[in-house]
Structures are given as C-alpha cells and as structure tokens.
Amino acid sequence: MTEAPVNGTMAQEFRPFFEALAGGCISFPRCDTCGRFHWYPRYWCPYCGSVAIQWRKIDGRGTLYSWTTVHHAFSGDPPRPLPYIVGLVEFADAPGVRLITNIVGTDPARLFENMPLAPVISLTPQPTVAFEPVETASEVAHS
Numbered sequence: 296m297t298e299a300p301v302n303g304t305m306a307q308e309f310r311p312f313f314e315a316l317a318g319g320c321i322s323f324p325r326c327d328t329c330g331r332f333h334w335y336p337r338y339w340c341p342y343c344g345s346v347a348i349q350w351r352k353i354d355g356r357g358t359l360y361s362w363t364t365v366h367h368a369f370s371g372d373p374p375r376p377l378p379y380i381v382g383l384v385e386f387a388d389a390p391g392v393r394l395i396t397n398i399v400g401t402d403p404a405r406l407f408e409n410m411p412l413a414p415v416i417s418l419t420p421q422p423t424v425a426f427e428p429v430e431t432a433s434e435v436a437h438s
C-alpha cells in the first residue's frame with residue numbers, strides 16, 4: 296500500500312497526497328504552466344521548471360502497468376502476509392503518473408498488463424491506498 300510513514304518523517308511535498316487520501320480521494324501534482332502531471336511530488340515542474348503546481352483530484356481508477364510478487368519479507372518491513380503484490384499503476388486522467396502501490400484482492404497469476412483497477416482506500420490507522428481489479432462484465436457473468 297502507499298502509506299504515510301508512521302514516525303513523522305514524511306517529506307512535506309507528500310502531505311497533500313495523504314491529506315486527499317484522508318478525505319477519500321486520490322490527487323496528484325499538476326503544473327499550471329505546461330499542464331502536465333508528475334510523480335513523485337516536487338515543488339517545481341520537472342518538465343518546464345514552473346513553480347505553479349496545483350494538486351488535482353482524479354477519478355482514482357487506474358490500469359496496471361507492471362507488477363512483481365514479493366515472497367520474502369524485507370529487513371525492517373512491518374509484519375504482513377506473504378506473498379504480496381507490488382504494482383505500478385497508471386491513470387488516464389493523470390497521464391505521466393505511475394504510482395507504486397499494492398495490488399490486493401486477486402491472485403498474482405490473474406494479473407495482466409493494462410488490467411483495470413480501482414482504489415481501496417483505508418483510513419486507519421493512517422491513510423493508505425491499494426488497488427484491486429475491477430471485475431469485468433464477463434467475470435461477473437461467470438462468477
């Protein structure tokens with residue numbers, strides 16, 4: 296999941312992302328000068344150098360760009376069930392953004408490139424977001 300650090304060390308430029316999550320929304324920084332989104336957040340546009348950055352709420356639905364399955368815990372990781380899936384998610388209404396996050400609610404063998412995904416926002420103990428597959432009409436008909 297994309298989650299805020301619990302020890303207070305969150306970089307200030309990420310604060311709007313987690314504040315939007317706390318309100319149940321996903322938002323990304325967008326340059327008012329050139330109109331491009333970027334990620335990770337910066338105080339200036341990586342494309343044109345402008346400091347006219349505004350955070351824009353997006354629909355939140357995305358597609359799977361790439362992923363990996365983690366079978367062994369990393370040193371220092373908080374305990375979590377294994378395996379888990381780390382994915383890169385793209386957003387049609389925030390082109391240029393690829394968010395590193397967790398993919399939940401599915402088996403790794405069922406994933407495919409450009410798979411439609413929906414956000415799963417949790418608010419406690421801190422705002423987090425993961426993504427789950429959106430069932431297609433054919434999957435609903437066969438389940």
Ligand SMILES: [Zn+2]
Pocket residue numbers: 326327328329330331340341342343344345
């Ligand atoms: Zn720009």
